[in-house]
Amino acid sequence: MATLSHTQDTSLTTSNRFELDIPEYFRNTVFNSIWRVVFAILMVAANIIIIRATFTAKPVGLSFFLAPNGVVTPLGNAILFLTNGALLTSIIVILWLVGLVAVVISAGRHHWPGPTQWLKDSLYTGPFGAMVTLAGVTLIVFAIRGLLSWAVFGALFSTNPDAVKLLKDVTPGAIWGVIGANTKLFSVGQFPSEQIWRVWASLGIVLLLAALSLLAWNFSSPLKAFRKVLVWLWLLSLPAILWLLYGLPGMETVPTLRWGGFLLTVVLSVVGVVVSFPIGLMLALGRRSEVRGVPYLWMYGAGLLFIFWGVAGFPSEPVTLNIPVLFRDPPIWVVTLSPVAYALLQAIFIVGIFWSIGYFLGGNIIKAFSVAYIEMIRGVPLITVLFMAQILLPIFLPKDVEIDNLLRVTVGIILFSAAYLAENVRGGLQAIPKGQYEAAMAVGLSNAQSMRLIILPQALRLVIPAIVGQFISLFKDTSLVSIVGLLDLLKIAQVVVAQPDWLGLQRETYAFVALVYWIFSFAMSRTSQRLEKKLGVGQY
Amino acid sequence: MLSDNDIIICEEVHKWYGEYHALRGVSTTVKEGEVVVIIGPSGSGKSTWIRTINRLEEHQKGRIIVDGTELNNDLRNIQEIRREVGMVFQQFNLFPHLTVMQNITLAPINVRKWSRDRAEEEAMKQLERVKIPEQANKYPGQLSGGQQQRVAIARALAMQPKIMLFDEPTSALDPEMIKEVLDAMQELAESGMTIMAVTHEMGFAKNVANRVIFFDQGNIVEEKPPQQFFDNPEEERTKLFLNQILHH
Numbered sequence: 001m002a003t004l005s006h007t008q009d010t011s012l013t014t015s016n017r018f019e020l021d022i023p024e025y026f027r028n029t030v031f032n033s034i035w036r037v038v039f040a041i042l043m044v045a046a047n048i049i050i051i052r053a054t055f056t057a058k059p060v061g062l063s064f065f066l067a068p069n070g071v072v073t074p075l076g077n078a079i080l081f082l083t084n085g086a087l088l089t090s091i092i093v094i095l096w097l098v099g100l101v102a103v104v105i106s107a108g109r110h111h112w113p114g115p116t117q118w119l120k121d122s123l124y125t126g127p128f129g130a131m132v133t134l135a136g137v138t139l140i141v142f143a144i145r146g147l148l149s150w151a152v153f154g155a156l157f158s159t160n161p162d163a164v165k166l167l168k169d170v171t172p173g174a175i176w177g178v179i180g181a182n183t184k185l186f187s188v189g190q191f192p193s194e195q196i197w198r199v200w201a202s203l204g205i206v207l208l209l210a211a212l213s214l215l216a217w218n219f220s221s222p223l224k225a226f227r228k229v230l231v232w233l234w235l236l237s238l239p240a241i242l243w244l245l246y247g248l249p250g251m252e253t254v255p256t257l258r259w260g261g262f263l264l265t266v267v268l269s270v271v272g273v274v275v276s277f278p279i280g281l282m283l284a285l286g287r288r289s290e291v292r293g294v295p296y297l298w299m300y301g302a303g304l305l306f307i308f309w310g311v312a313g314f315p316s317e318p319v320t321l322n323i324p325v326l327f328r329d330p331p332i333w334v335v336t337l338s339p340v341a342y343a344l345l346q347a348i349f350i351v352g353i354f355w356s357i358g359y360f361l362g363g364n365i366i367k368a369f370s371v372a373y374i375e376m377i378r379g380v381p382l383i384t385v386l387f388m389a390q391i392l393l394p395i396f397l398p399k400d401v402e403i404d405n406l407l408r409v410t411v412g413i414i415l416f417s418a419a420y421l422a423e424n425v426r427g428g429l430q431a432i433p434k435g436q437y438e439a440a441m442a443v444g445l446s447n448a449q450s451m452r453l454i455i456l457p458q459a460l461r462l463v464i465p466a467i468v469g470q471f472i473s474l475f476k477d478t479s480l481v482s483i484v485g486l487l488d489l490l491k492i493a494q495v496v497v498a499q500p501d502w503l504g505l506q507r508e509t510y511a512f513v514a515l516v517y518w519i520f521s522f523a524m525s526r527t528s529q530r531l532e533k534k535l536g537v538g539q540y
Numbered sequence: 541m542l543s544d545n546d547i548i549i550c551e552e553v554h555k556w557y558g559e560y561h562a563l564r565g566v567s568t569t570v571k572e573g574e575v576v577v578i579i580g581p582s583g584s585g586k587s588t589w590i591r592t593i594n595r596l597e598e599h600q601k602g603r604i605i606v607d608g609t610e611l612n613n614d615l616r617n618i619q620e621i622r623r624e625v626g627m628v629f630q631q632f633n634l635f636p637h638l639t640v641m642q643n644i645t646l647a648p649i650n651v652r653k654w655s656r657d658r659a660e661e662e663a664m665k666q667l668e669r670v671k672i673p674e675q676a677n678k679y680p681g682q683l684s685g686g687q688q689q690r691v692a693i694a695r696a697l698a699m700q701p702k703i704m705l706f707d708e709p710t711s712a713l714d715p716e717m718i719k720e721v722l723d724a725m726q727e728l729a730e731s732g733m734t735i736m737a738v739t740h741e742m743g744f745a746k747n748v749a750n751r752v753i754f755f756d757q758g759n760i761v762e763e764k765p766p767q768q769f770f771d772n773p774e775e776e777r778t779k780l781f782l783n784q785i786l787h788h
């Protein structure tokens with residue numbers, strides 16, 4: 001009794017004259033349970049359907065250049081020949097059969113040259129494996145064929161709207177002109193053309209800093225002292241760039257309304273992560289705080305806030321409250337409060353909330369606030385936070401203060417991102433053993449010093465991958481701002497497909513936008529992996 | 541009874557972990573330059589006690605006075621005392637992200653406010669004292685356990701403390717590395733440092749200590765010079781414990 005998969009084991013016990021007993025083999029692998037038989041029938045049926053479909057697949061359409069005026073060029077002919085459905089399918093099936101025969105012969109001769117060994121182990125692992133291989137290869141080849149014919153062979157690359165108008169109906173593939181003609185919109189939105197140099201200058205600053213950083217971190221010895229300076233330069237570069245984009249004093253301002261496209265996407269995600277970092281850090285430390293009672297610093301902060309509120313939001317006239325009351329006719333209790341009483345009532349209400357949270361969490365109001373904030377934000381989707389920032393922020397601020405829409409959205413993103421950052425950082429903090437805190441205390445470091453010098457450097461190094469992951473997801477999530485009226489990369493795509501010249505080219509436009517998101521996300525994730533290795537995360 | 545050169549004074553020290561009464565009225569004094577070894581069964585509260593002396597654990601009743609300063613909730617007092625009290629842990633607790641040199645100079649620079657040069661000079665002195673000056677620029681993860689523990693000793697000494705606390709400094713080490721750490725401790729004792737050490741190394745207790753304290757169930761059972769302690773212990777519990785560890 002010999003089967004394909006048992007040949008090697010049995011070789012020692014059976015005679016040298018080895019015979020492949022095919023009925024026995026199928027008895028062992030297919031006909032040993034009713035479910036396997038059913039499964040085998042389904043697999044064969046699926047393969048027949050796939051092969052029939054691909055065999056009759058229509059020939060690839062050719063672009064204007066490969067078939068000008070309906071006359072196909074030699075190159076076009078070659079492509080048509082190579083991508084012919086019947087031909088492709090025949091080749092796949094023949095190759096598959098050749099492989100199968102090679103494997104069966106090798107099994108019969110009990111001799112496995114390298115290639116057949118590989119074929120057996122990876123493509124023909126039993127009858128089901130062989131079936132999956134056939135179906136898989138066919139589907140992959142035809143997917144690639146379809147993609148290539150749409151994106152390349154059948155595509156039109158002209159950015160001239162008139163030419164496109166003429167050739168639109170005879171072009172079987174993509175019309176990429178929609179991207180080429182709108183590169184400026186995609187990259188910077190409606191940023192004024194004569195001010196584009198500011199974007200280039202910003203890019204220059206970033207590239208320069210990146211180059212210097214590469215040098216400083218790769219050739220460690222002479223440039224080590226320079227690293228600290230670089231970190232500060234990086235931190236400074238963000239406000240500097242934003243200011244430059246907006247317009248330094250004496251320059252023409254570019255209102256944020258006109259920032260758009262990829263530029264806006266990058267600005268939103270970078271500012272979101274950078275600014276939310278210190279906030280997230282404070283929240284993470286706050287959540288682990290063991291301080292009881294309200295520290296003085298917070299009292300001063302709250303006091304200032306109330307003063308600000310009092311000055312800014314004090315009602316100038318008595319306020320009438322309609323309080324619904326049951327068992328009363330009419331079921332409403334009308335109370336008129338003087339401005340002072342109203343403000344006092346608000347203050348008592350807010351202090352009361354804080355106090356009761358604090359009370360129920362053992363007086364640890366810092367922790368109470370951090371937990372409440374983090375869990376509240378994490379419990380709602382980003383889009384609701386964005387709406388809140390749009391609608392609620394103006395309510396909390398004095399009436400005539402108009403805030404920039406971009407700023408409002410950015411605040412929303414920062415508030416959202418901070419909660420997630422806090423949880424990531426907390427994970428890192430929890431991974432630091434208690435002994436580190438104790439050793440730091442035992443040598444006499446203060447709490448703040450041991451955090452800054454001992455705990456955070458280790459904890460943050462541990463959470464770099466998580467933070468990069470968060471940045472990547474924030475980078476993609478910024479596409480939600482299109483809902484609240486900002487022209488980010490995705491919204492620009494919507495604008496572009498509505499242009500009269502390029503009406504209805506959704507496929508091209510969204511494929512391009514997806515590709516941009518993918519390229520940058522992928523690049524960042526690879527960079528973070530390298531960074532991890534370099535910083536030795538997880539290995540000391 | 542109290543004299544001028546009492547550097548650690550414990551009076552009726554109590555500590556509770558929730559319901560559990562971990563220290564039950566510990567009273568003793570340690571003189572300047574004295575070497576005290578604490579032994580006792582596992583879970584008896586030795587670590588808890590030694591850690592109350594630099595306030596890694598808070599006591600809830602009684603008084604602890606270290607170098608003339610009483611330990612209470614005043615943060616400044618605690619910081620001041622921690623500057624004068626060095627501690628060495630069973631698990632070394634070196635800072636893994638810093639080199640040996642940075643581990644040692646961190647506190648002198650940030651707490652004592654020394655210049656980097658002065659701190660590094662002092663660090664080299666202490667590394668030579670524990671006989672590993674050549675490891676200064678390595679990271680803790682690149683050292684053997686015995687070397688790491690000696691770095692931990694040097695780190696504590698670089699603050700120029702008046703008192704050194706050791707909590708089972710050799711328990712996490714392979715046998716061949718125990719001696720190098722004990723040698724460093726013995727050299728320290730001979731230089732006149734005040735030492736309190738929890739250890740199971742009876743040789744160290746016999747040869748180096750001025751006094752051995754037997755600790756059980758959250759309190760001192762018996763304390764004597766080593767000679768008397770090992771040769772004729774008074775208490776039944778001490779005898780039982782000595783029997784167990786010496787005849788093993």
Ligand SMILES: Nc1ncnc2c1ncn2[C@@H]1O[C@H](COP(=O)(O)OP(=O)(O)OP(=O)(O)O)[C@@H](O)[C@H]1O
Pocket residue numbers: 557560562580581582583584585586587588589
């Ligand atoms: N953080 C804590 N919370 C609750 N109980 C604790 C805590 N730390 C220690 N204990 C308890 O206090 C008792 C004394 O612990 P301690 O670590 O001081 O013992 P030990 O004498 O040092 O023992 P060992 O020789 O095993 O180190 C033990 O019963 C322990 O379970």
Ligand SMILES: [Mg+2]
Pocket residue numbers: 586587588707708
């Ligand atoms: Mg212990």
